[in-house]
Amino acid sequence: MIKVGIIGVSGYTGFELYKLLRRHPAVAIAWLTTESYGGQRLSDVFPCPWDDPLLSLADAPIAEADVVFLCLPHAASMPAVAAVRAAGVKAIDLSADFRIHDAVTYERWYGTAHTQTALLADAIYGLPELHRAEIADASLVANPGCYPTSVILGLWPLAEAGWLQGQIIVDSKSGVSGAGRKPKLSNSFVETNENLSPYSIGYSHRHIAEMEQELGIAEYGMRNANLVFSPHLLPVSRGILSTMYVMLPEAVDEAMVRAAYADTYPGEPFVHLLPAGQVATLHHTVGTNRCAIGLTFVPGTATLIVTSTLDNLIKGASGQAVQNLNVMFGLEETMGLEA
Amino acid sequence: MIKVGIIGVSGYTGFELYKLLRRHPAVAIAWLTTESYGGQRLSDVFPCPWDDPLLSLADAPIAEADVVFLCLPHAASMPAVAAVRAAGVKAIDLSADFRIHDAVTYERWYGTAHTQTALLADAIYGLPELHRAEIADASLVANPGCYPTSVILGLWPLAEAGWLQGQIIVDSKSGVSGAGRKPKLSNSFVETNENLSPYSIGYSHRHIAEMEQELGIAEYGMRNANLVFSPHLLPVSRGILSTMYVMLPEAVDEAMVRAAYADTYPGEPFVHLLPAGQVATLHHTVGTNRCAIGLTFVPGTATLIVTSTLDNLIKGASGQAVQNLNVMFGLEETMGLEA
Amino acid sequence: MIKVGIIGVSGYTGFELYKLLRRHPAVAIAWLTTESYGGQRLSDVFPCPWDDPLLSLADAPIAEADVVFLCLPHAASMPAVAAVRAAGVKAIDLSADFRIHDAVTYERWYGTAHTQTALLADAIYGLPELHRAEIADASLVANPGCYPTSVILGLWPLAEAGWLQGQIIVDSKSGVSGAGRKPKLSNSFVETNENLSPYSIGYSHRHIAEMEQELGIAEYGMRNANLVFSPHLLPVSRGILSTMYVMLPEAVDEAMVRAAYADTYPGEPFVHLLPAGQVATLHHTVGTNRCAIGLTFVPGTATLIVTSTLDNLIKGASGQAVQNLNVMFGLEETMGLEA
Amino acid sequence: MIKVGIIGVSGYTGFELYKLLRRHPAVAIAWLTTESYGGQRLSDVFPCPWDDPLLSLADAPIAEADVVFLCLPHAASMPAVAAVRAAGVKAIDLSADFRIHDAVTYERWYGTAHTQTALLADAIYGLPELHRAEIADASLVANPGCYPTSVILGLWPLAEAGWLQGQIIVDSKSGVSGAGRKPKLSNSFVETNENLSPYSIGYSHRHIAEMEQELGIAEYGMRNANLVFSPHLLPVSRGILSTMYVMLPEAVDEAMVRAAYADTYPGEPFVHLLPAGQVATLHHTVGTNRCAIGLTFVPGTATLIVTSTLDNLIKGASGQAVQNLNVMFGLEETMGLEA
Numbered sequence A, B, C, D: 001m002i003k004v005g006i007i008g009v010s011g012y013t014g015f016e017l018y019k020l021l022r023r024h025p026a027v028a029i030a031w032l033t034t035e036s037y038g039g040q041r042l043s044d045v046f047p048c049p050w051d052d053p054l055l056s057l058a059d060a061p062i063a064e065a066d067v068v069f070l071c072l073p074h075a076a077s078m079p080a081v082a083a084v085r086a087a088g089v090k091a092i093d094l095s096a097d098f099r100i101h102d103a104v105t106y107e108r109w110y111g112t113a114h115t116q117t118a119l120l121a122d123a124i125y126g127l128p129e130l131h132r133a134e135i136a137d138a139s140l141v142a143n144p145g146c147y148p149t150s151v152i153l154g155l156w157p158l159a160e161a162g163w164l165q166g167q168i169i170v171d172s173k174s175g176v177s178g179a180g181r182k183p184k185l186s187n188s189f190v191e192t193n194e195n196l197s198p199y200s201i202g203y204s205h206r207h208i209a210e211m212e213q214e215l216g217i218a219e220y221g222m223r224n225a226n227l228v229f230s231p232h233l234l235p236v237s238r239g240i241l242s243t244m245y246v247m248l249p250e251a252v253d254e255a256m257v258r259a260a261y262a263d264t265y266p267g268e269p270f271v272h273l274l275p276a277g278q279v280a281t282l283h284h285t286v287g288t289n290r291c292a293i294g295l296t297f298v299p300g301t302a303t304l305i306v307t308s309t310l311d312n313l314i315k316g317a318s319g320q321a322v323q324n325l326n327v328m329f330g331l332e333e334t335m336g337l338e339a
Helices: A012-022 A077-086 A103-110 A117-122 A128-137 A146-161 A208-215 A254-264 A314-328 B012-022 B077-086 B103-110 B117-122 B128-136 B146-161 B208-215 B254-264 B314-328 C012-022 C077-086 C103-110 C117-122 C128-137 C146-161 C208-215 C254-264 C314-328 D012-022 D077-086 D103-110 D117-122 D128-137 D146-161 D208-215 D254-264 D314-328
Strands: A002-007 A027-033 A067-070 A090-093 A140-142 A166-174 A225-233 A240-247 A271-273 A291-297 A303-310 B002-007 B027-033 B067-070 B090-093 B140-142 B166-174 B225-233 B240-247 B271-273 B291-297 B303-310 C002-007 C027-033 C067-070 C090-093 C140-142 C166-174 C225-233 C240-247 C271-273 C291-297 C303-310 D002-007 D027-033 D067-070 D090-093 D140-142 D166-174 D225-233 D240-247 D271-273 D291-297 D303-310
Touching: A002 A012, A012 A027, A012 A314, A067 A077, A067 A314, A077 A090, A077 A117, A090 A314, A103 A117, A103 A208, A128 A146, A128 A314, A146 A166, A146 A208, A146 A225, A146 A240, A146 A254, A146 A291, A146 A303, A146 A314, A166 C166, A166 C240, A208 A225, A225 C240, A225 C303, A240 C166, A240 C225, A254 A291, A303 A314, A303 C225, B002 B012, B012 B027, B012 B314, B067 B077, B067 B314, B077 B090, B077 B117, B090 B314, B103 B117, B103 B208, B128 B146, B128 B314, B146 B166, B146 B208, B146 B225, B146 B240, B146 B254, B146 B291, B146 B303, B146 B314, B166 D166, B166 D240, B208 B225, B225 D240, B225 D303, B240 D166, B240 D225, B254 B291, B303 B314, B303 D225, C002 C012, C012 C027, C012 C314, C067 C077, C067 C314, C077 C090, C077 C117, C090 C314, C103 C117, C103 C208, C128 C146, C128 C314, C140 C314, C146 C166, C146 C208, C146 C225, C146 C240, C146 C254, C146 C291, C146 C303, C146 C314, C208 C225, C254 C291, C303 C314, D002 D012, D012 D027, D012 D314, D067 D077, D067 D314, D077 D090, D077 D117, D090 D314, D103 D117, D103 D208, D128 D146, D128 D314, D146 D166, D146 D208, D146 D225, D146 D240, D146 D254, D146 D291, D146 D303, D146 D314, D208 D225, D254 D291, D303 D314
Parallel strands: A002 A027, A002 A067, A067 A090, A090 A140, A166 A225, A271 A291, B002 B027, B002 B067, B067 B090, B090 B140, B166 B225, B271 B291, C002 C027, C002 C067, C067 C090, C090 C140, C166 C225, C271 C291, D002 D027, D002 D067, D067 D090, D090 D140, D166 D225, D271 D291
Antiparallel strands: A166 A240, A240 A303, A291 A303, B166 B240, B240 B303, B291 B303, C166 C240, C240 C303, C291 C303, D166 D240, D240 D303, D291 D303
16 A cells, blocks of 8 residues: 655645545555644544544654655745655645746746755656656656646647647636635635636736646747636636637648547547537536547638636646556556546 | 715625615715725725725714714624714614614623613614614614524514414525625635535524514523524525424414414515415525515424525615615605615 | 517516516506416516516507517517517517628528518617617617627727727627526536536627627628637526637737727716726626626737626616617616616 | 446436446446437436447346346336346336335325335335345335435434424425436526525425335324425535424433434444534535434523435435445445445
């Protein structure tokens, strides 16, 4: 059994991870920490029957774990990952701190200097569909963001084929759990319910950095493609849908595009390419570790609409972290992740 | 035009009141205050086109108003009402501070001493269907709570007839706006959505004091009726439904009960007695100042089920406050309150 | 008092219209018809206290009305409008049947021939912000669709200025009441709740015809601008948000664009131009007859993101119909439409 | 591997069952039938990646299964169960048809005669916490209703102790999936969302029959206890909460009651007794096969409030059916049912 620790179990991704790992047949949960509930039990913090004790991070017996999952806010994760790695323990970090290879880019988007640049050089971006082999050998995996997973998986076959060009519109909609568990006016029920709110539109959401890095697109104006990313807050608890508009190069037709997607993701257990005529909806993937992708062509134009959906807490966070664990430890990649 | 001030406009009841008063044909809004947004404008605090300045309470020109509405938390309202009354201005207080006639009972339920007992003696409980004449002459009206309005209007004909006896079960369900606008884990979207939570059950919710006072029921064990009040948090923005179970005296039959309700509320513009066979639902009243009441008799038993519903921000708070204004100033009682 | 009849009151737009007209100070409701509930009363069909009788269309005393509102499905409205006009009564048609000036275009999108082409020539597209003068003189007003109202008002200043060019992405999201009241799997609660579904994407939604007509854009490929319109079904009861992406001509800067919007809509009572830094959300307009418009510029690019929102049952249907009534009868345009 | 067939997979319980059985380690799904989608594939009917063919019932190779689950409407299930049993195959029936031992009672509540009374004599009521041993030997299990499971498990310790007396108020609230997948006005989004509706109150809901049978309570007036059952339709997709009010016999105190619950359910894997101070909420159990039960005592009275919650599609239907399968086939009772 692989012994795991979870740092930051009291947020939504932390608890989702706990539930996934609990039923994972090859995992034993060794310890749990929280920022604010140290000394309490899990059942005090979430409506559940599990009485596991919650430690403060300082008391966590890091070295007793084979691998540690970190569910901390960005910036807070840097020293914690360093402590885990210093103990010789593998780390899967769900924060943004080790996703951006370039420390300068990190600092520009996150407004704080990177304090662990040596570790940063070791970190692998944990999207198995793109980086499976490197994840298998990694000791530090930077688990992708929820929006980027939907966008990168949805556009990657086009990027590979060299068909991303010009302006790419990404109109994304996310459920409220993506905003975290800390109470704020913007995620309170009455403000969010029966509402839909664009936010951080106009090239200002931090997740753009990951998308540009992985799709091989430099910042706007610098190369031949630029992303316009518009997130919206949706009145659902979980789920992301990205509706993406791409202008295809002239010689590229529908058959070529469908072939490119099929060839890029052969046998991928967690990518669900929808048949022609279907579009991706939240219900395709909520509660699962899948990303569902639909392709719609606008007749008479070169415009392709890609709809890409996933559960932001599973394929967009904790499920993908378990998938990374499976890859890192040589297990069946779907273990513990059956729908 | 009646000049009004609103103290505490930045909560849900305050803003609802603002919107109702804005379109009230006999009212001019003189000034607005907020606890935390002083110096900003209304459109900074709510998604609306109205740029009214927000004052801090200390800067409010109280005496320029003919009547002041107070939308403050309990305890905070006592000194503010005193200041309004000291300026010779009428007050409609939406807090709990002047609802309970007996200062000792107030202190027991609210955990704080009543500091304005002289004013308390003047205060009229602002439920027009019960106290219309006194409200017309009042200078201080204590606007009822949302749960109590649904319960008192639903049971008042039985109380009048002397048919309340034994244990009365009140199983109430309220939308989240009843919990206020201040962010808390318990009113955040993900915690509330797709959930239903009983809270403060087992004789612990403060609104019991009002219900007992108005229905003429002393505390449990002391008279011949006692209330068991069970509120539940419902995943809707607004609306209260109280499902109430009453064991009728032996000689009382369905026709007598229906007659009692009809006779108690003849021509009441805001009480909607449902015909036999209909039950009250939130959609009967959301967005209106009405209370809808349905009567269902359990065949073969003496049990009457009263379903009573209202919009907690309108008939349960701000609409009722406007109704009280209309009564106090001799206006048509429905003015500004058409659905 | 203007005497009005409503044909098709039992759908969501019909009932919304009824409620607006009920409190309109210059209107008396003369009669109501329904397709399926003839002989019943309004309170049998909706949870409300109003017992108005419901006639079948054949029994409606059309000539007793000064104006008739028609809330029928497309195709069904053509003969009904003809009957109203034959009786010499003004008509405000909420269906699509008289919105498209060109009968061939109508037939192509709606799959049925236009049987009232003579009347079609008289019909005015009822968007007061664009066609106020013609509406004032009209005897037949074709009330716009909900999506088109949000899109046309949001883009009209750009169309006027000649700045619409290339591909315009319109990513729209609508609440479920837009799908009508007839039960279907696609608008049932469990299918819709906690979901988000793109539908009719890829140049297939009928509302495109109106948008192209009013914005002066011919079909894709024929002129210098084409619309890509992607509607999504949103788990809210009411509200539309259109997020629109426009590539501005090179010489056009932010100040020019903001000036164009301000100059196009001076003093418009129902257009709310948001200040810089704000984006439109459903909560800006739900429950009102307003359309709120926000402008966001993507730095370093020529891309303008227009967010435009309205309540699909009010400004997107019944409120706009009342606004048209006010214009047609020379009343204050805001009468009966205060928030 | 146990070979299973599912009759009626296209409803919510059928699809939930499919998903649970798919990941059950000891089960192989042999065939699926539907009433209306014969010839299509599962992915045509639900948003999922599974292409299993859907047969019509007439084409189902019943005898190739070791056990058949039936997810049919009541009355329709009687002949289908008979066909399954005639083929010598075990049956787990999720309809109401075999739950009521007494055919006369069945006919009275369901309005149709029981046509399979011989089979009825063999049927075991499939609530493992009450009837585990008989289920182990059964060839026909009648899977309980969703409301009854929450009510019976919540009150069973009191029934066992002989403490159920007088009037027992059961105020239940259910998510919309309990109403089935067939489109109806009453389960459409706009009618249900932002609403709460009591329905079938006043001793008219059919599930009362099961509750009375299992709790050993005869009909009202005949013994010393009677149930008042009030279901409400809640705007959530899944989950039931029953708030139940019981007047305890005089000599019974809190400690005795807590001991009775603990002693009745020792080691039950799917009954979660909440600690003192906690109440049951939907979030305790949604997505799991558990029933969570909270006990609240009203001080100064003999009133006990039992809150009992479960996921109506899992412990209230398909999860319990899998639990029954496990018991019938001698498997670990929790197999395939980990949260």
